[in-house]
Amino acid sequence: MTRLVQYEDAPPEARAVFDAIKAARGVPDVNNFWKALAVHPPTLARTWDSLSQVMAPGALNPLVKEMLYLAASMAAGCAYCIASHGAAARAKGMTDAQYGELLAVVAMAAETNRLAEALRVPVDPRFD
Amino acid sequence: MTRLVQYEDAPPEARAVFDAIKAARGVPDVNNFWKALAVHPPTLARTWDSLSQVMAPGALNPLVKEMLYLAASMAAGCAYCIASHGAAARAKGMTDAQYGELLAVVAMAAETNRLAEALRVPVDPRFD
Amino acid sequence: MTRLVQYEDAPPEARAVFDAIKAARGVPDVNNFWKALAVHPPTLARTWDSLSQVMAPGALNPLVKEMLYLAASMAAGCAYCIASHGAAARAKGMTDAQYGELLAVVAMAAETNRLAEALRVPVDPRFD
Amino acid sequence: MTRLVQYEDAPPEARAVFDAIKAARGVPDVNNFWKALAVHPPTLARTWDSLSQVMAPGALNPLVKEMLYLAASMAAGCAYCIASHGAAARAKGMTDAQYGELLAVVAMAAETNRLAEALRVPVDPRFD
Amino acid sequence: MTRLVQYEDAPPEARAVFDAIKAARGVPDVNNFWKALAVHPPTLARTWDSLSQVMAPGALNPLVKEMLYLAASMAAGCAYCIASHGAAARAKGMTDAQYGELLAVVAMAAETNRLAEALRVPVDPRFD
Amino acid sequence: MTRLVQYEDAPPEARAVFDAIKAARGVPDVNNFWKALAVHPPTLARTWDSLSQVMAPGALNPLVKEMLYLAASMAAGCAYCIASHGAAARAKGMTDAQYGELLAVVAMAAETNRLAEALRVPVDPRFD
Numbered sequence: 088m089t090r091l092v093q094y095e096d097a098p099p100e101a102r103a104v105f106d107a108i109k110a111a112r113g114v115p116d117v118n119n120f121w122k123a124l125a126v127h128p129p130t131l132a133r134t135w136d137s138l139s140q141v142m143a144p145g146a147l148n149p150l151v152k153e154m155l156y157l158a159a160s161m162a163a164g165c166a167y168c169i170a171s172h173g174a175a176a177r178a179k180g181m182t183d184a185q186y187g188e189l190l191a192v193v194a195m196a197a198e199t200n201r202l203a204e205a206l207r208v209p210v211d212p213r214f215d
Numbered sequence: 216m217t218r219l220v221q222y223e224d225a226p227p228e229a230r231a232v233f234d235a236i237k238a239a240r241g242v243p244d245v246n247n248f249w250k251a252l253a254v255h256p257p258t259l260a261r262t263w264d265s266l267s268q269v270m271a272p273g274a275l276n277p278l279v280k281e282m283l284y285l286a287a288s289m290a291a292g293c294a295y296c297i298a299s300h301g302a303a304a305r306a307k308g309m310t311d312a313q314y315g316e317l318l319a320v321v322a323m324a325a326e327t328n329r330l331a332e333a334l335r336v337p338v339d340p341r342f343d
Numbered sequence: 344m345t346r347l348v349q350y351e352d353a354p355p356e357a358r359a360v361f362d363a364i365k366a367a368r369g370v371p372d373v374n375n376f377w378k379a380l381a382v383h384p385p386t387l388a389r390t391w392d393s394l395s396q397v398m399a400p401g402a403l404n405p406l407v408k409e410m411l412y413l414a415a416s417m418a419a420g421c422a423y424c425i426a427s428h429g430a431a432a433r434a435k436g437m438t439d440a441q442y443g444e445l446l447a448v449v450a451m452a453a454e455t456n457r458l459a460e461a462l463r464v465p466v467d468p469r470f471d
Numbered sequence: 472m473t474r475l476v477q478y479e480d481a482p483p484e485a486r487a488v489f490d491a492i493k494a495a496r497g498v499p500d501v502n503n504f505w506k507a508l509a510v511h512p513p514t515l516a517r518t519w520d521s522l523s524q525v526m527a528p529g530a531l532n533p534l535v536k537e538m539l540y541l542a543a544s545m546a547a548g549c550a551y552c553i554a555s556h557g558a559a560a561r562a563k564g565m566t567d568a569q570y571g572e573l574l575a576v577v578a579m580a581a582e583t584n585r586l587a588e589a590l591r592v593p594v595d596p597r598f599d
Numbered sequence: 600m601t602r603l604v605q606y607e608d609a610p611p612e613a614r615a616v617f618d619a620i621k622a623a624r625g626v627p628d629v630n631n632f633w634k635a636l637a638v639h640p641p642t643l644a645r646t647w648d649s650l651s652q653v654m655a656p657g658a659l660n661p662l663v664k665e666m667l668y669l670a671a672s673m674a675a676g677c678a679y680c681i682a683s684h685g686a687a688a689r690a691k692g693m694t695d696a697q698y699g700e701l702l703a704v705v706a707m708a709a710e711t712n713r714l715a716e717a718l719r720v721p722v723d724p725r726f727d
Numbered sequence: 728m729t730r731l732v733q734y735e736d737a738p739p740e741a742r743a744v745f746d747a748i749k750a751a752r753g754v755p756d757v758n759n760f761w762k763a764l765a766v767h768p769p770t771l772a773r774t775w776d777s778l779s780q781v782m783a784p785g786a787l788n789p790l791v792k793e794m795l796y797l798a799a800s801m802a803a804g805c806a807y808c809i810a811s812h813g814a815a816a817r818a819k820g821m822t823d824a825q826y827g828e829l830l831a832v833v834a835m836a837a838e839t840n841r842l843a844e845a846l847r848v849p850v851d852p853r854f855d
Binding site: 603642650653670673694700701707712713723 | 802837
Binding site: 089091118119120123124126130134137138141142145146147151152154155156158159160161162163165166167168170171172173174182184185187188189191192193195196197198199200201202203204206207208209210211213214215 | 217219246247248251252254258262265266269270273274275279280282283284286287288289290291293294295296298299300301302310312313315316317319320321323324325326327328329330331332334335336337338339341342343
């Protein structure tokens with residue numbers, strides 16, 4: 088698998104991002120995703136910065152944002168992201184019943200997405 | 216583009232589904248998606264039946280379900296589905312601000328999904 | 344849209360491939376796909392050569408091969424390929440009922456593919 | 472990996488589906504896919520119900536349906552589904568030569584799908 | 600299609616980004632992509648900011664970066680992005696011959712990507 | 728995982744391709760990809776033949792071609808291909824800094840590809 092950069096081996100710019108993540112989340116260590124990204128410190132810094140902005144509370148509450156992130160990750164088939172955002176959604180209060188319904192919506196979307204494309208359905212004028 | 220089966224040309228099994236959709240949604244005609252699906256009445260019937268079950272109110276409210284559907288459709292890049300579920304989410308109350316944040320989450324997920332896969336990041340044991 | 348190279352404007356290497364396609368298929372002109380590929384004659388020649396080998400009759404009959412091609416193109420969401428291989432499958436005898444069932448299988452696969460990935464299901468040992 | 476619900480721990484609605492699968496297939500236990508889906512019994516029941524309808528013999532024979540399912544799963548890159556439907560196709564009689572040709576068609580489709588999209592080829596009027 | 604926000608209708612935060620893009624590129628107006636993104640000014644600002652950082656000259660020259668962007672967009676099948684980054688690569692000096700070879704590499708990658716996944720090939724230990 | 732055909736068990740047509748790969752690359756054994764492909768010798772031969780043509784030096788130098796292959800494989804999320812073409816790019820001289828920038832471009836493309844599709848942005852007339 089990929090090279091994971093540990094805190095003690097990280098260059099200063101990466102260490103600063105690790106510190107920011109640990110402080111924001113109140114955790115003793117960062118996830119593997121961040122350790123892997125540290126192979127390119129500018130991408131590590133930019134990704135954390137963007138993610139913090141995007142996931143901040145706003146017009147959508149944090150649990151809904153996390154479930155949207157999980158749904159998009161399931162639709163894209165990213166195993167790591169499904170695992171990490173699934174855990175994050177649980178931590179923010181997603182119940183088993185909510186998870187089951189999210190799963191059903193994502194699966195249904197996959198089926199109708201495919202049907203709409205396979206049939207090359209023209210967009211209804213009233214949608215625009 | 217695809218062949219769209221109009222109500223007057225639809226076989227009885229398809230017409231029954233069209234009637235059910237119109238009644239459930241209180242609309243005078245069905246969307247192009249359903250007219251296109253009518254080329255195979257068993258798939259039309261099964262899809263409507265499944266969709267009704269999946270989108271019924273439950274542990275998640277209808278707007279959240281619709282936004283999850285939209286996010287999954289955006290992640291899959293289905294233009295028709297983005298248009299139809301975007302319109303449906305608006306009809307269920309999605310505001311401009313909520314739409315903007317949903318878009319940002321989906322875009323961010325696309326970026327981190329790709330990074331996690333490109334780096335082949337191993338799943339953290341604590342996620343499972 | 345893309346630049347389409349017409350026969351009269353094509354360089355000799357491209358013209359030779361156009362001639363081979365017209366002869367093999369008994370048609371007066373080639374499809375847009377080949378005219379578009381002619382912007383890079385080596386890719387045009389290689390693609391036609393590979394396609395001819397892959398689609399030749401073998402352990403699978405030509406209609407089954409064409410339906411597999413159509414199913415894969417639907418799963419990948421390629422609108423042009425769905426249109427062209429849909430037309431080719433019709434020309435090789437695909438009936439409305441067979442098309443409807445193919446569509447249903449592709450849609451069902453999209454749904455269960457997504458579910459298997461979303462749930463990160465481990466492969467059963469007996470499959471290998 | 473994912474949580475797999477065993478028969479003895481399954482709630483009654485899930486157990487009923489497990490029983491139906493075992494009876495239909497004449498097997499002593501269900502695959503991991505169904506055990507994973509049992510985290511949401513309504514999705515488990517709906518998926519089995521839909522799959523049974525879609526895969527029933529019809530205008531296409533069961534082996535062709537299974538090969539279409541396999542081709543679509545390969546095009547979508549779902550490892551679990553490739554393993555399970557590959558095993559199912561073998562069980563229904565797919566030979567090594569047929570498998571090799573299916574693989575070649577799926578790979579060729581991936582290449583030409585990408586080329587058609589990269590070149591943004593306009594659909595030929597005669598396809599519609 | 601989507602709503603495009605013109606300069607005169609844009610809110611101040613969006614207008615500032617439009618001005619920055621026009622200044623950086625020396626163009627009288629921004630592309631549709633930016634006008635569409637202006638429906639959510641924070642995403643517009645964040646995207647322009649990230650793009651500027653990522654595409655700045657560095658260890659890779661601007662033409663190579665633009666060709667990598669084009670290749671990734673082709674692999675993802677994004678028609679708009681193929682058109683816009685294709686035009687950008689041409690503007691940075693991509694020749695017809697380079698474009699043809701890029702197309703061939705992307706198509707070949709699509710085929711071998713699919714084969715590697717369809718065959719579920721285990722990663723060779725020496726790659727890591 | 729998949730069945731890997733070793734040299735000593737390979738049929739003559741597959742062995743000839745293995746010999747050609749070993750000679751061209753100066754390696755004592757072929758990668759797992761080729762051993763897996765040997766289950767269908769015609770696909771093995773055709774794939775090696777195509778790959779040799781596509782990756783030969785031309786208007787783009789071998790390192791740029793390899794990086795384009797890697798970028799396309801990352802965009803498609805093929806873990807095996809990311810590992811093998813990542814190793815090949817390193818062998819052809821890709822530095823850590825170049826790898827980091829390639830990763831950033833691919834991630835950025837994923838985000839803007841998704842945004843362009845989610846917003847259904849119309850192609851600017853001047854791109855064509």
